[in-house]
Amino acid sequence: MKEFSPGPVENHRGREAGAVVYPVYSRRSKGLSVGINLFPDRKVCSFDCPYCEVFPFQTDLRFSLPVMEEALRGILAEAAERGIPLRDICFSGNGEPSLSPDFREALEAAGRIRERFVPEAALVIITNGTGLLNDKTFALMKEAALGAMKLDIWLKLDAGSPAWYEAIDRSAIPFDALIGSIRKFVPLAPVTLQTMICAVQGREPPAEEEAAWVRLAAELAGSGGSGPGRGPGVQAVQIYGKARPAPEDPLAEALPQAVLEKRAAALRAAIGTSIPIEVFP
Ligand code: SF4
Numbered sequence: 001m002k003e004f005s006p007g008p009v010e011n012h013r014g015r016e017a018g019a020v021v022y023p024v025y026s027r028r029s030k031g032l033s034v035g036i037n038l039f040p041d042r043k044v045c046s047f048d049c050p051y052c053e054v055f056p057f058q059t060d061l062r063f064s065l066p067v068m069e070e071a072l073r074g075i076l077a078e079a080a081e082r083g084i085p086l087r088d089i090c091f092s093g094n095g096e097p098s099l100s101p102d103f104r105e106a107l108e109a110a111g112r113i114r115e116r117f118v119p120e121a122a123l124v125i126i127t128n129g130t131g132l133l134n135d136k137t138f139a140l141m142k143e144a145a146l147g148a149m150k151l152d153i154w155l156k157l158d159a160g161s162p163a164w165y166e167a168i169d170r171s172a173i174p175f176d177a178l179i180g181s182i183r184k185f186v187p188l189a190p191v192t193l194q195t196m197i198c199a200v201q202g203r204e205p206p207a208e209e210e211a212a213w214v215r216l217a218a219e220l221a222g223s224g225g226s227g228p229g230r231g232p233g234v235q236a237v238q239i240y241g242k243a244r245p246a247p248e249d250p251l252a253e254a255l256p257q258a259v260l261e262k263r264a265a266a267l268r269a270a271i272g273t274s275i276p277i278e279v280f281p
Helices: 065-081 103-117 135-146 162-168 175-185 207-223 257-271
Strands: 021-026 031-037 086-092 122-127 151-156 190-197 233-241 277-280
Touching (some): 021 086, 031 065, 065 086, 065 103, 086 103, 103 122, 103 135, 135 151, 135 175, 135 190, 162 175, 175 207, 190 207, 233 257, 257 277
Parallel strands (some): 151 190, 233 277
16 A cells, blocks of 8 residues: 555656555645545546646556555545544546546445545545546436435536637547536536636637636536535536646646636626635645
């Protein structure tokens, strides 16, 4: 098992060494988070974000459910022994977790372990949302978010317009198809929207992108009906900046905090204060 030495995430090189389960202090979780990485052997993702922090690597390791379960139980036991409260168990890692063939089983196993050892901790998936184009994954995520597992879905919404989506997410999946699936999903299940704001090729998101993103985020925020409280719909919005190195630096660059705050203020002006909008520079 990886040594228990959680610290602020400076970069993700530890994960690239093949860790399946790893403790970190997470700025967005505001405390200890235990990450689960379904891709210890290579990056697997349907996006190719220029700000992506996964450095090129390859190992001979394969994901193994028993290894994941044992490592997770070990880290939880160690955190408990040291009296460190756990904020969440989080599926993230080297790519898009929902693309893994082990996703369902790993999610269910993590849910069971959370329930038994740390029922107060959240179970989170950080996803780019492309799994929602697959009916089975759509149903799994919905069921996991609404049911006893109470999965917190942190759903990427980096762009409000096809042009910025092309620049910041560089995916082969068409923008309209992805947004269509997100539009279907949000009224059915609780989600947290998460948006990276950074410059790409020296260019900030242009004014028309900001306006399109605000329109789309406001539409999604209004589509669940119930606001925060685990009913379907948008529970919170996270606007975050580029804080760590990426292999393609300086293709994507951090922007001043004021740019992120301005975006948050624009959304607040559109939807009011019923949904928390947080900025993580
Ligand atoms: S969605 Fe996440 S893992 Fe995939 S390329 Fe973007 S930042 Fe990297």
